[in-house]
Amino acid sequence: MKSVVPPVRRSWLHQHRVAIAPWLFVAPALLFFSVYVIMPIFQSIAISFYEWNGLYNAEGESTATWVGTQNYVKLLDDDRFFVSLKNNLIWLVFYMLAVPVGLAIALFLNQTVTGIRVYKSLFFFPFVISQVVVGLIFGWFYNPDFGVIGSLWKAAYCEEVINIVGNVSTRCAKSPPDILADETWATYGIIVAGLWPQIAYCMILYLTGLNNVSSDQIEAARLDGARGWRMLRHVILPQLAPATFLAIVVTVIGALRSFDMIAIMTRGGPYGSTNVLAYYMYEAAISEYGDRYGYGSAIATVLFLIMLVYISYFLWRMYQDEKGR
Amino acid sequence: MKFALKSSLLSIALSAAMSTAAIAGDLVINFDDPNPGPKAGFEAAVEAFKAANPDINVTVNINDREAHKTAIRNFLSADAPDITSWYPGNRMAPFVEAGLFEDVSDVWEANGFYDSLAAITPTMTIDDKQWGVPYTYYQWGVYYRKDIFDKLGLAEPTNWDEFNTVAATLKDAGVTPITIGTKFLWTAAGVFDYLNLRINGYEVHNDLTAGKIKYTDERIKNVFMTWKDMIDAGYFVDNHATMSWQDAIAPFANGDAAMYVMGNFSVDGYKNAGLTEDQIDYFQFPEITPGLPRAEEAPADAFFIPSRAKNKEDARKFLAFIAQPDIQTEWNNTIGQLPINKNASVGDSKFLQEGFETLSTASGLAQFYDRDAPAQMAQAGMEGFQEFMLDTSKIDAILERLDKVQADVYK
Known part of the structure; x- marks a missing residue:
């Protein structure tokens, strides 16, 4: 009796270790994700039903008052909101140009010439610069007084004169275009600035994709007489599908978070005409003259719902891909 | 038991030390302009205050103007200083309404500010009470x-x-x-x-x-x-x-x-x-x-006492101090603006002289559209x-x- 070895007592933790281990590894990420992403989403949805200037009183209680769906009702009657929504769509549509243009440049650069690495790096350069710097540079570029466009215009339509105090000045038959101050063109001006780095990004995605295009298939297609456009359309592009998917995803995300360019180049102006939802939310809630946290949260919620549609599609698509394997 | 006694004694000693420190007078001031001129003017005024009140231990935090606009929303309810700079008119209204600023009408009463700061009284007033003391304005x-x-x-x-x-x-x-x-x-x-x-x-x-x-x-x-x-x-x-x-x-x-x-x-x-x-x-x-x-x-800049300030007594002394004619004269000479106290004297620059003439003969002073609305x-x-x-x-x-x-x- 005494010689019987007692059964090793395994703890519950030990017995279930295979099931538990992955959760332990995911736990830190889950914790931070829920505290910094999931919770704020619900908090801001909650705040969107209040009118609140963001202040707590001396006792530390929030000064918010419940207004129900009033913030959303106001949104429906707010021109600025619809201008922002429209601009978001314009961004989405025109930002997509980055994908074909990126592909074109990638195809062009995908050759073996001496020094091609240098050219590739030069084309990739704008993506490495901070968005803020890109915004500043394009702001100067568009400046009607000293920018490139202004200078070209002056060369064509203006003459130098000596003004009343003897300094050199210019007099123009037509005053130069002020792109960032023109409500029709300002948004497009910012999108062009945003496209510059985005094209570089798509280009690099396609360049890596092109590396993986099977040369056997190209060889076979060539034997079958495929050239030019047909080669690209039926042989290359299908093999680039993963790169295209990724390029579209990052471009949509880039378009939706176009906040920094707008903040640098126009601050939503002139008179709100370059706002997108993200910037309008900032303006309403956090900027110097905005202390309407409830209203800002309502805008954020609408933006969130729009993104949710896109993200759900994206996740569904990924899920389908995984299943297909 | 012994340990518990020791730690409780320690905590009593600590809290006693802290409270005596408060009696000796710690005064924390948040100011919002790090540019050379305004900073020098402010620091000179603080030095003068220290010299006049050697028992008060003044700590100064100078923050960037834009950062201050964001920070004040938090520190007023979380970790309030004893004094903070801010703007009068409608810009102070949200804080007054949330009960975050101290009513300082008593300081105005005791120091005769209703007379010496008369020009700017309406813009410092909400609900017939004054909520801060201005130190400068400009035309x-x-x-x-x-x-x-x-x-x-x-x-x-x-x-x-x-x-x-x-x-x-x-x-x-x-x-x-x-x-x-x-x-x-x-x-x-x-x-x-x-x-x-x-x-x-x-x-x-x-x-x-x-x-x-x-x-x-x-x-x-x-x-x-x-x-x-x-x-x-x-x-x-x-x-x-x-x-x-x-x-x-x-x-x-x-x-x-x-x-x-x-x-x-x-x-x-x-x-x-x-x-x-x-x-x-x-x-x-x-x-x-x-x-x-x-x-x-004539936009003015002013100082306020947060209602959660710890040392309101010395804070009131500071507010009374910065409205004195000599202090305002000195301060505004440094920053090239106009003193509000009518007994202060104005810098020699022709712009200040004309500005003083303009404002002192005006029938009314507006703050500015973005401060009044x-x-x-x-x-x-x-x-x-x-x-x-x-x-x-x-x-x-x-x-x-x-x-x-x-x-x-x-x-």
């Missing part, structure tokens, strides 16, 4: 190129006809009359405010910013009509919407524009752009409606002014939108 008006005026034989205009003649003469000479940069919106509010103050007067300005008059009101429309005449006649520089107020100094310094509706802080900017004191001068925004009492813009109204209003300056034909749509915002803001 607005028209800064102009004296050398250009002299060359064309022009004198400082005192009424609207003269002003129009001046502008027409300048235009004929190839000089744009007025420079302005509206990228950051508030500069346009300066022009609007002055037109409104000169056409309709102080009461209408106050009623408009208090939401008692609609923007589609005939009187406000008149302001826009006069403004439209100026814009249509080409009084303002092109491309103003891409320029900041500093950018707009360039045409002024180059002699392409001759006037600038601005605050006195801009004088430094003209000098940095290479203009000398002889080339620039100042005149009061000219009269438009004859006989209307003249009111001026609530934030949301100010934002919408100033966007409207910019939009109007770019396309005057949109006036009706703009005014109707402003009415809508107004109805929402002042429920």
Whole structure:
């Protein structure tokens, strides 16, 4: 009796270790994700039903008052909101140009010439610069007084004169275009600035994709007489599908978070005409003259719902891909 | 047991030490301008305060102006200093309404500020109580190129006809009359405010910013009509919407524009752009409606006691101290602005002298559109002014939108 070895007592933790281990590894990420992403989403949805200037009183209680769906009702009657929504769509549509243009440049650069690495790096350069710097540079570029466009215009339509105090000045038959101050063109001006780095990004995605295009298939297609456009359309592009998917995803995300360019180049102006939802939310809630946290949260919620549609599609698509394997 | 006794003794000793420190007087002050001049002026005043109150241990935090605007929303309710700088008028209203600022009417009463700071009392007042003590303000008006005026034989205009003649003469000479940069919106509010103050007067300005008059009101429309005449006649520089107020100094310094509706802080900017004191001068925004009492813009800066401050007693001493005539004289000499205390003396700069003359004889002092109107109204209003300056034909749509915002803001 005494010689019987007692059964090793395994703890519950030990017995279930295979099931538990992955959760332990995911736990830190889950914790931070829920505290910094999931919770704020619900908090801001909650705040969107209040009118609140963001202040707590001396006792530390929030000064918010419940207004129900009033913030959303106001949104429906707010021109600025619809201008922002429209601009978001314009961004989405025109930002997509980055994908074909990126592909074109990638195809062009995908050759073996001496020094091609240098050219590739030069084309990739704008993506490495901070968005803020890109915004500043394009702001100067568009400046009607000293920018490139202004200078070209002056060369064509203006003459130098000596003004009343003897300094050199210019007099123009037509005053130069002020792109960032023109409500029709300002948004497009910012999108062009945003496209510059985005094209570089798509280009690099396609360049890596092109590396993986099977040369056997190209060889076979060539034997079958495929050239030019047909080669690209039926042989290359299908093999680039993963790169295209990724390029579209990052471009949509880039378009939706176009906040920094707008903040640098126009601050939503002139008179709100370059706002997108993200910037309008900032303006309403956090900027110097905005202390309407409830209203800002309502805008954020609408933006969130729009993104949710896109993200759900994206996740569904990924899920389908995984299943297909 | 022994351990517990020891730790409780320790905590008693600690709390005793902390409370004696509080009795000795720790005073924490948050200030919001790290630029050399304002910082030097503030620090000199703090040194003088320390010298006068050696038992008070003053700690100073100087924050960036924009960062302060965000930070104050948190520190007032979380970790309040004993004193903080902030702006009067409607800018202080949200904090007063949330009970985050201390009522300091007693300081005003005890030190006779109702008399010595009379000029600015209304803007420091909400619900018949005073909530802070101002230490500086400055005048607005028209800064102009004296050398250009002299060359064309022009004198400082005192009424609207003269002003129009001046502008027409300048235009004929190839000089744009007025420079302005509206990228950051508030500069346009300066022009609007002055037109409104000169056409309709102080009461209408106050009623408009208090939401008692609609923007589609005939009187406000008149302001826009006069403004439209100026814009249509080409009084303002092109491309103003891409320029900041500093950018707009360039045409002024180059002699392409001759006037600038601005605050006195801009004088430094003209000098940095290479203009000398002889080339620039100042005149009061000219009269438009004859006989209307003249009111001026005079934004003030002030100090406040948060209601969660720990050392309110010494904080009150500090507020009383910074309003003394000699302190305000010294401080404003350093920063090149005007003291508010009527017994203080003004710096020798001709702009300060003229500014003092302008403000001390004014019938009323406005803060500025964006300080007198609530934030949301100010934002919408100033966007409207910019939009109007770019396309005057949109006036009706703009005014109707402003009415809508107004109805929402002042429920």
